[in-house]
Amino acid sequence: MTTQTAQIDKQKQVNIRALAAKCCYSVIDQGRSLSDELPKQQDKADIKDKGLLQEICYGVLRYLPELEHDVRALMQKPLTGKQRVFHFLLLVGVYQIKYMRIPDHAAVSETVAATGALKNRQMKALINGVLRNFVRASESKALNKQEILPASIEYNHPSWFIKKVQQGYPNQWQQILAANQQKPPMWLRVNQQHHTSTEYQSLLATAEIDVNTIEPLSHAIELTRPTDVTKLPGFEQGWISVQDGAAQQAARLLDCQSGDVVLDCCAAPGGKTCHVLEQNPDIASMTAIDIEAARLVRVEENLARLRLKAKVIAADAANSKTWWDGQQFDRILLDAPCSGTGVIRRHPDIKWLRKATDIDALVALQQQILNETWSLLKPGGTLLYVTCSILPQENSEQINHFIQNNTDAELLNIDGNDKPEKNTLGWQLLPGEKNMDGFYYAKLLKTIL
Incomplete structure (x- = not known):
C-alpha cells in the first residue's frame, strides 16, 4: 500500500462528528481545555474539515444547556458511563440541525455514522431515532411550545455566573450574556515598526481582505470576516499579529x-x-x-x-x-x-x-x-x-x-x-x-x- 493510499484510507475512517463528540466529552466531563483538546482532534481530520470540526465544537459548548434540554425531552433516561460520549454525539447532531446550514438528512446520517467511528454500532438505532424525532418535532413546532425555562437554559450560561453578572450589571446583564454567545471578530495588531495601520489596510485591500474598522485609540484593525493568517500580507515577516482590540489597549496605556x-x-x-x-x-x-x-x-x-x-x-x-x-x-x-x-x-x-x-x-x-x-x-x-x-x-x-x-x-x-x-x-x-x-x-x- 502506498503512503498516499494509506492517507486516503485514514481520511475515510475519520468522522468529524465523532471527533467533535470526543472533544466535547473531554471538555465537559473531563474538565479539559478546549484550546488543548480541539487541536488534538483537528490533527486527525483532513485540512478541509478542520473548520467544520471547530464550528461544531464551539457551537455545542455555546448552547450546551439548551441542547441538553432538547435531548432530555426525547430520551427516557440519560446516557451514562461508557455510553456518555454518545450523549455528546446527540448534542453534536442537534446543534447541526438547529444552527447549521447542513441539510437535516445529512446531519442525521453523518452523526449516525459516527457510531461506527466510536466503535459502538449498537448505539446506531438510538442516535438515529432521537435525531429523527428531533427533526420531526422541530418541523411540527412541538419543541417550541410555551415553556418557562430556567435562566441557565434560556441564556446558555451557568446559574452562578448569571447571578454574578446580574449583581454587577443590573441594567446590562442580558446584553452581556447575549454578547458571549456571538462569534468573535478577528482583530489585527500592526507592527508599527513596519507599517502604520492605514498603510497596512492598503496591503489588505490589495490582498482582497476587507476591513471593518480601525480602532482610533490603539489603531487595531478589525477584519470584516476571519481570515487564515497565511493569507495576511507579511505575517511570517512579523508585519502583523492577531490580537483582540481590547488586549491592544495595554501597550498604549x-x-x-x-x-x-x-x-x-x-x-x-x-x-x-x-x-x-x-x-x-x-x-x-x-x-x-x-x-x-x-x-x-x-x-x-x-x-x-x-x-x-x-x-x-x-x-x-x-x-x-x-x-x-x-x-x-x-x-x-x-x-x-x-x-x-x-x-x-x-x-x-x-x-x-x-x-x-x-x-x-x-x-x-x-x-x-x-x-x-x-x-x-x-x-x-x-x-x-x-x-x-x-x-x-x-x-x-x-x-x-x-x-x-x-x-x-x-x-x-x-x-x-x-x-x-x-x-x-x-x-x-x-x-x-x-x-x-x-x-x-x-x-x-x-x-x-
Missing part, C-alpha cells in the same frame, strides 16, 4: 518611555510583551515572566517571528525572591490570572470549566501578585493592572481594596474610558463593546512619599 526598565507579569503567550516592544523599541529592557514554563514557548516563538528581544523567565509572580535580581522597574504590566469571563465568546468552555468557588481563590491570588509586584516598582513608576474578566470582585473592587491599603498608590485616569460604570474604578470594557472582548484596566502611579 502602559505608555513606556525611552530608557524604561519594563516587567511583563504572567506574560504568556506574549502578545502584550511583543506589542510593548513594537511600540517602544528604545526601552532599556523587557523582562517577561510566567509561572508555566511550557507556555513560555509561545512567548519565545512570538518574539522570534517578530524579531524582538526580551528576557524570558519561568517564575512565580507572587514570589519575587526566586527570580528577581533587585533592580526595580519603571513600568510593570500585570496581566493577572483571572476568571476569563470577558472572553467567553472566544473560549466558550470557560462557562463550564470555571466554578463559582474559583472566584474567591482568584481574587486572593490577584491580591498577592499585585502586592508583590508593587514592591518591584520604582517610586514614580507605573503599574497597569489588567484582566480579561468582567467580575467587579476581580477588577474595580480589587483595585479599590489595593488603594485603600497602599497610601503610595494613586489611580490615574485612562483615555478611552468615556462611559465609566457608576461607582467603578478603572476602565471596564464589556464583551461586544466596540466589538471587542471584555477587559479591565487600572493604571496605578507609585507616588514618592
Whole structure:
C-alpha cells in the first residue's frame, strides 16, 4: 500500500462528528481545555474539515444547556458511563440541525455514522431515532411550545455566573450574556515598526481582505470576516499579529518611555510583551515572566517571528525572591490570572470549566501578585493592572481594596474610558463593546512619599 493510499484510507475512517463528540466529552466531563483538546482532534481530520470540526465544537459548548434540554425531552433516561460520549454525539447532531446550514438528512446520517467511528454500532438505532424525532418535532413546532425555562437554559450560561453578572450589571446583564454567545471578530495588531495601520489596510485591500474598522485609540484593525493568517500580507515577516482590540489597549496605556526598565507579569503567550516592544523599541529592557514554563514557548516563538528581544523567565509572580535580581522597574504590566469571563465568546468552555468557588481563590491570588509586584516598582513608576474578566470582585473592587491599603498608590485616569460604570474604578470594557472582548484596566502611579 502506498503512503498516499494509506492517507486516503485514514481520511475515510475519520468522522468529524465523532471527533467533535470526543472533544466535547473531554471538555465537559473531563474538565479539559478546549484550546488543548480541539487541536488534538483537528490533527486527525483532513485540512478541509478542520473548520467544520471547530464550528461544531464551539457551537455545542455555546448552547450546551439548551441542547441538553432538547435531548432530555426525547430520551427516557440519560446516557451514562461508557455510553456518555454518545450523549455528546446527540448534542453534536442537534446543534447541526438547529444552527447549521447542513441539510437535516445529512446531519442525521453523518452523526449516525459516527457510531461506527466510536466503535459502538449498537448505539446506531438510538442516535438515529432521537435525531429523527428531533427533526420531526422541530418541523411540527412541538419543541417550541410555551415553556418557562430556567435562566441557565434560556441564556446558555451557568446559574452562578448569571447571578454574578446580574449583581454587577443590573441594567446590562442580558446584553452581556447575549454578547458571549456571538462569534468573535478577528482583530489585527500592526507592527508599527513596519507599517502604520492605514498603510497596512492598503496591503489588505490589495490582498482582497476587507476591513471593518480601525480602532482610533490603539489603531487595531478589525477584519470584516476571519481570515487564515497565511493569507495576511507579511505575517511570517512579523508585519502583523492577531490580537483582540481590547488586549491592544495595554501597550498604549502602559505608555513606556525611552530608557524604561519594563516587567511583563504572567506574560504568556506574549502578545502584550511583543506589542510593548513594537511600540517602544528604545526601552532599556523587557523582562517577561510566567509561572508555566511550557507556555513560555509561545512567548519565545512570538518574539522570534517578530524579531524582538526580551528576557524570558519561568517564575512565580507572587514570589519575587526566586527570580528577581533587585533592580526595580519603571513600568510593570500585570496581566493577572483571572476568571476569563470577558472572553467567553472566544473560549466558550470557560462557562463550564470555571466554578463559582474559583472566584474567591482568584481574587486572593490577584491580591498577592499585585502586592508583590508593587514592591518591584520604582517610586514614580507605573503599574497597569489588567484582566480579561468582567467580575467587579476581580477588577474595580480589587483595585479599590489595593488603594485603600497602599497610601503610595494613586489611580490615574485612562483615555478611552468615556462611559465609566457608576461607582467603578478603572476602565471596564464589556464583551461586544466596540466589538471587542471584555477587559479591565487600572493604571496605578507609585507616588514618592
